[in-house]
Amino acid sequence: MIRVLIIEDDLRIAEVNRRFVEKVEGYEVIGIATNGQEAKDQMEILQPDLVLLDIYFPDMDGLDFLSIIKEQFPTTDVIMLTAAKEVDAVVEAIRYGVFDFITKPLIFARLQQTLRNYQEFRQKVSDWKKDTDQISQTQIDELIARTGQKKTPETKAVKGIDQITLDKISGFLMQTQEATTDLVSKETGISRSTARRYLEYLVAKGDAIADLSYGVVGRPERVYKSVGRQK
Template sequence: MSQPTEVLIVEDDVRIAEIHRRFTEKIGGFTVVGTATNGEQAKEWIELVQPQLILLDVYLPDMRGIDLVPFIRENAKEADIIMITAASEVDVVRHAMRGGVFDYIVKPLTFDRFKRSLEHYRSKMQQLEHQEKLSPDQIESLWNTSSPGAEIHVDTSPKGIDPLTLEKILKCVSGIGEEGITAELLSQESGVSRSTARRYLEYLISQRKIYAELIYGNVGRPERRYFQV
């Protein structure tokens, strides 16, 4: 099992920093290794722990967070950055883009937006960790931040899960509406057997891509329907 991604929080408001910590720890695969409330503290933490991911605010009491980016690039070359800030000035956004910032989240922060960003980051890091060579589609997906669901998934599937079949199932699942989908409907859409469709749907539940509910009709047995997370 992969080690959790070590996260450093750089945020001057201790209440907001605590929210970021709690949000991070609710998402699997991440662990907070420290919190800095100003730029100088952040530099010390960065040099000391070499975090893999830095959640960085712009407005710090002693400097702008965006001005930390060159320091991070020089002293923690393997670190990635997600900006979480109320700053909307063009020069700040431009500096973030030029500094290779992975994502830019504008406050006020919601857990759904935070979770989507970290899960998107985790997915991309898994692709880079488990693949020696990437296809053109996979390379394009690494820069596609607008549609996380369109990413190309890495072949780290367990026994009985074929990557090509999984890709076909994912395309069908991506079109699930509010009414959800059953294994039988998925079987018809994808061309696989109903038992195969059910197996892949249950696998996607284990990956937290979808969830299932028992829907009770007027007559007959309840049916298991699957919905996007």
């Protein structure tokens, strides 16, 4: 298991990020820090493999803390998850060696791809270390490329399914945990028939389950529930 620490001052967003991370097989969130002191304490105690780090905090600068991680915890990798899009912030984060920089609002498919890339990165390094203590130019190029330019089946085009719309509906369902076709239609601005098609697609993928809700009057209503990864 890859052990993850989330450093995010908004607890609601941190919880959504936790659910996103734990939907990806092979990951577990071992802590959530919402301020600078908690972040320092948990880094020292938990020694995570990977940190999901925001930039803006009331009591610290995320980029400053990134430099601390790189200096004091060199074996810990960092993925920036932030609303910051300034060129200087992105460049500085890259110079400090972040594995990836993802802007908010967070789209699950984008994070999922990065987490899978990170798994490949760690696995390649582990495999190479077993074979030899030296590395070829080709292997160096693979590491620099982050091993992550390949598309997974989830990101390939599916007829009648738009990835952006799918991400929007999937993200909404993750936050609400359950929703009806009418609710998804209202919140996303798409028709009921389109909402139902996307929700049924999520059920087919195993990312959601469907159940029936029996009201006082009228016919049963189909309710869709988000499915997190079971530990």
